[in-house]
Amino acid sequence: MRLASLLSAALLCAFPCAAAPQMASQKPEVPVEKWTGKTILLIGAHADDDALSHGTLAMLQAHGNQVYVLTLTTGNVGTQDPKLSRRQLADIRRQEELAALKDLGIPGDHYINLGYDDGLLEFEDRKAVVENLVRWIRKLHPDVLFAWDPGKVYQRWHKSDHRAAAYLAADAARAAMWRLLFEGQITQEGLKEWMIPAYMFYNDTDYQDENTWVDITGFVEQRVNAGSHYISQYGPGWKNYNPNPTEQQVKDMKARVLDTIRTRDGKRIEGFRYYTGLPDSIGK
Numbered sequence: 001m002r003l004a005s006l007l008s009a010a011l012l013c014a015f016p017c018a019a020a021p022q023m024a025s026q027k028p029e030v031p032v033e034k035w036t037g038k039t040i041l042l043i044g045a046h047a048d049d050d051a052l053s054h055g056t057l058a059m060l061q062a063h064g065n066q067v068y069v070l071t072l073t074t075g076n077v078g079t080q081d082p083k084l085s086r087r088q089l090a091d092i093r094r095q096e097e098l099a100a101l102k103d104l105g106i107p108g109d110h111y112i113n114l115g116y117d118d119g120l121l122e123f124e125d126r127k128a129v130v131e132n133l134v135r136w137i138r139k140l141h142p143d144v145l146f147a148w149d150p151g152k153v154y155q156r157w158h159k160s161d162h163r164a165a166a167y168l169a170a171d172a173a174r175a176a177m178w179r180l181l182f183e184g185q186i187t188q189e190g191l192k193e194w195m196i197p198a199y200m201f202y203n204d205t206d207y208q209d210e211n212t213w214v215d216i217t218g219f220v221e222q223r224v225n226a227g228s229h230y231i232s233q234y235g236p237g238w239k240n241y242n243p244n245p246t247e248q249q250v251k252d253m254k255a256r257v258l259d260t261i262r263t264r265d266g267k268r269i270e271g272f273r274y275y276t277g278l279p280d281s282i283g284k
């Protein structure tokens with residue numbers, strides 16, 4: 001499709017045309033701390049990718065928003081424990097994620113796992129993955145998508161899986177708005193095309209494109225508690241998984257999570273690149 005026809009078609013959609021890229025705002029008009037009544041979808045590659053946003057997600061859930069977390073892979077590879085099988089690890093990662101979400105107040109049925117293999121996301125059939133993501137976007141109609149930042153102007157380097165998840169999420173956001181893409185979802189499954197109007201992109205390092213910092217001071221404890229469940233990924237559980245960590249190990253996990261929380265102007269924060277506008281311009 002040519003740009004001109006894309007834009008003219010977009011202007012015909014039912015969404016506010018403040019979505020045009022040249023009008024894209026750099027910060028949410030309403031501060032994130034005041035958001036309510038929104039549907040929020042986070043797309044990540046692994047159980048714990050959402051951990052970078054746990055304070056914000058706990059806040060949004062507490063403020064009357066509906067928060068969904070979608071993880072593309074089962075996380076069935078990342079261990080150095082020689083005793084664990086892929087199946088066991090996938091089960092452990094699922095339980096850890098559900099426990100973490102529970103501490104954030106997010107119901108278990110708001111956790112979606114698409115079941116792809118850990119470490120191989122970029123080698124999956126991209127069209128099939130995007131189709132799956134589009135289906136969830138068209139089911140949930142998110143007002144805001146949280147995702148790995150695919151980069152602004154340049155292509156951001158993330159490790160494998162995160163890199164794939166960044167682009168797959170952006171590509172799915174774009175595809176979801178076009179009725180004739182994956183049109184069987186509309187003609188056969190009763191879904192409706194959807195343009196996600198706003199985005200919160202996250203990074204684990206290199207925060208130079210951030211423009212929005214959420215004050216999570218009141219949600220630090222929830223983030224710490226939630227993060228302490230990922231015992232198969234950190235600490236002694238990484239090499240020798242034990243489903244029943246000692247009190248000291250839990251304490252150490254909590255201290256580790258607390259250490260990862262950033263501070264800005266004396267406040268505990270999580271930072272994002274907020275973007276609102278057409279999915280076509282996510283990277284501009």
Ligand SMILES: [Zn+2]
Nearest residue numbers: 045046049162
């Ligand atoms: Zn990850």
